[in-house]
Amino acid sequence: MKRKEFIKKGALAAAGSFVVPYILPSGRLFAATGSRKANHVVFCLFAGGVRNIESMQKAEGNLMPNMLTGTESISPDIAPGMTALPSPASTKLQSLGTLYKDFRYATGPTGHYNGHTTAITGKYTNESIQIKQPPKYPTVFEYYRKHNSPSKSALNAWWVSDSLGPYPYLNYSSYSGYGAAYGGNMIQPMTIFNPQTNSVIANPVSLSASDAQKCDLLRQFADGQFKAPSEALSNGIVNTPADREHLQTFLRTMISDVAAGVYNNPWGVNMNNDMLNVFFGTKIIQEFKPELMVINMQGIDIGHFEFTKYVNNIRLADFALYKLWQAIQSTPGMANDTILIVAPEHGRNLQPNSVIDIYGRYAIDHTNDEMSRKIFCLIAGPPGVVKQGQVFNNPYGESVDIVPTIAHILGFDNEMPLGLTDGRVLTEAFN
Amino acid sequence: MKKLVIPFLFSMLLLQTACNKEKRYIYQVQEQELYQSANEKQTLKTTTQFISIAYSDLFGTTITNSELTKFDVALQAFGDKAVLQDMIVKSLLNRSGVQIPSDNAMRADVAAFVEGTYLRIYNRKPNEFEAWKMKDLIEKNADITVKMVYYSLMTSEEYRYY
Numbered sequence: 001m002k003r004k005e006f007i008k009k010g011a012l013a014a015a016g017s018f019v020v021p022y023i024l025p026s027g028r029l030f031a032a033t034g035s036r037k038a039n040h041v042v043f044c045l046f047a048g049g050v051r052n053i054e055s056m057q058k059a060e061g062n063l064m065p066n067m068l069t070g071t072e073s074i075s076p077d078i079a080p081g082m083t084a085l086p087s088p089a090s091t092k093l094q095s096l097g098t099l100y101k102d103f104r105y106a107t108g109p110t111g112h113y114n115g116h117t118t119a120i121t122g123k124y125t126n127e128s129i130q131i132k133q134p135p136k137y138p139t140v141f142e143y144y145r146k147h148n149s150p151s152k153s154a155l156n157a158w159w160v161s162d163s164l165g166p167y168p169y170l171n172y173s174s175y176s177g178y179g180a181a182y183g184g185n186m187i188q189p190m191t192i193f194n195p196q197t198n199s200v201i202a203n204p205v206s207l208s209a210s211d212a213q214k215c216d217l218l219r220q221f222a223d224g225q226f227k228a229p230s231e232a233l234s235n236g237i238v239n240t241p242a243d244r245e246h247l248q249t250f251l252r253t254m255i256s257d258v259a260a261g262v263y264n265n266p267w268g269v270n271m272n273n274d275m276l277n278v279f280f281g282t283k284i285i286q287e288f289k290p291e292l293m294v295i296n297m298q299g300i301d302i303g304h305f306e307f308t309k310y311v312n313n314i315r316l317a318d319f320a321l322y323k324l325w326q327a328i329q330s331t332p333g334m335a336n337d338t339i340l341i342v343a344p345e346h347g348r349n350l351q352p353n354s355v356i357d358i359y360g361r362y363a364i365d366h367t368n369d370e371m372s373r374k375i376f377c378l379i380a381g382p383p384g385v386v387k388q389g390q391v392f393n394n395p396y397g398e399s400v401d402i403v404p405t406i407a408h409i410l411g412f413d414n415e416m417p418l419g420l421t422d423g424r425v426l427t428e429a430f431n
Numbered sequence: 432m433k434k435l436v437i438p439f440l441f442s443m444l445l446l447q448t449a450c451n452k453e454k455r456y457i458y459q460v461q462e463q464e465l466y467q468s469a470n471e472k473q474t475l476k477t478t479t480q481f482i483s484i485a486y487s488d489l490f491g492t493t494i495t496n497s498e499l500t501k502f503d504v505a506l507q508a509f510g511d512k513a514v515l516q517d518m519i520v521k522s523l524l525n526r527s528g529v530q531i532p533s534d535n536a537m538r539a540d541v542a543a544f545v546e547g548t549y550l551r552i553y554n555r556k557p558n559e560f561e562a563w564k565m566k567d568l569i570e571k572n573a574d575i576t577v578k579m580v581y582y583s584l585m586t587s588e589e590y591r592y593y
Contacts, residue, residue, distance in 0.1 A: 154511070164507055171510050186510030197505045204521035205578050214575050218568060218583035225561055226469045226589040236512045247514050 036411035037385050040338035042293045046317055048300030049366045051348035052374040056101040063314040066322035067093045078359045081308040085319050097380030098390040098429035100397045105346040110372040113166050115345025120170050122403025122421030129166050138175045140403045141184030144292050147415035155243050155288050157184030160295040162277040164188055183237035189280030198259040250287050274299040278320040282327035289333045307361035339381035339409050347372045379429040401426050466555035472592035478506040489523050491530045520585045524578050537577050541566045552584045
């Protein structure tokens, strides 16, 4: 073989060996990122500051009977302060996965914002509350939307926040190379889904499909004449026009249904804000089947003022969590293909404060003592994927591990830049 | 330079949230110069600016604080601002008291309508091409209404900036 021909053939063969593995039977040019453990992750921030003494150590009884095994009864002196709830699930979430009973929020202030930011970015932070400022490090939504292959629309990533203030700004960061373009959809359902918002969007101009097309024509012309300044602040995340239509339809239906009383007491119990937030989260699950959802509860923070209500709100959050699990398992496409991760953002102090409730119990703050760093984490999911009934009683795992673990579940952990998160993948939870 | 009295935004108040203080701005009417071109707009409107200006553009009056808060809180509660802004504009356009030309007036003098609408919505005159193209689009589509034009321009990229 002539030298020139040899080199040519050799070069083609070499190129082929690089190219062929990336041409898939599906016709896609590139392979998806690493294999997935499951196609959906729901991360519930069981937040508001939950002390392990009440949750895992069951000092007041089993306050989380849908999550934890055991039938320890509620302390008699505070039992009258408990809301009546339906019988707990026969199959406890604990038995459907791996429970870390001594998980840690290891460093940083034990504040709700810091705890949330750490859990959503996988990076410990000492930042004070940032009103209307996104976090400095990328959020799990941005990692997912930037590094998952093929890339997915924002309808697959949701941050369902139970409150306003700084929390709505946790759906994307200001980190260079990430930001709003990769953010998740954020919703604060208690504000959007109420009669007041109904008055804000009521009686809209009705546009036929043809009218809408004409409007698009006018708008596209106008947009073509304007170049948005690149240095301008972000206007939040951007959905595609089709997804925006979908979102508008969903929001309008929900808002009008709420105003009409369709969702008055949907679970048949006296629902607090945590339960309502989770209920509306389940509507998002049913509508969009997101691949990644982070949802939180914070009613437990009443613990600063009323210990007995704090205990009760842990029970209500446990009930809401069970409803969340039920909704996942009854949603085609998510059932048996979703991993649920549950963790508080931080704990509470060992010593109580001086505020006493009507049952004679002292309230508890969270001011960076060792106890306020002790939390728990549950990873529950399909038996073939998540180790079932596994319990770690000793200190193991940290809240910064959750983001890398979500990346591992959804198969893009190897695509993430090294050093941006402080945590590791909780591999021991998986088969 | 020609000046118009148009709604614009000012002064501020402090809003207390649960544990934190947050600055909020309440906007009133003031004179402002016309833009000479769209490219002068470099700053994204805040949610309160967007609502205040939209309300003033459509009703010729300043929105009340309580109503502004209602709109602003709704906008804070959803990540993709354009989705809610779109819904809000659609709703405002259908409220009683909205001050927009009639469809007959638009059809009677489309060129004047286009110039007037650009002045009101974009706070600038359309350039020659914009004036011709918008007029052409409206004239060639007999079913385009004034509300459709206002809706389209108020949900355009340029309207998000000042």
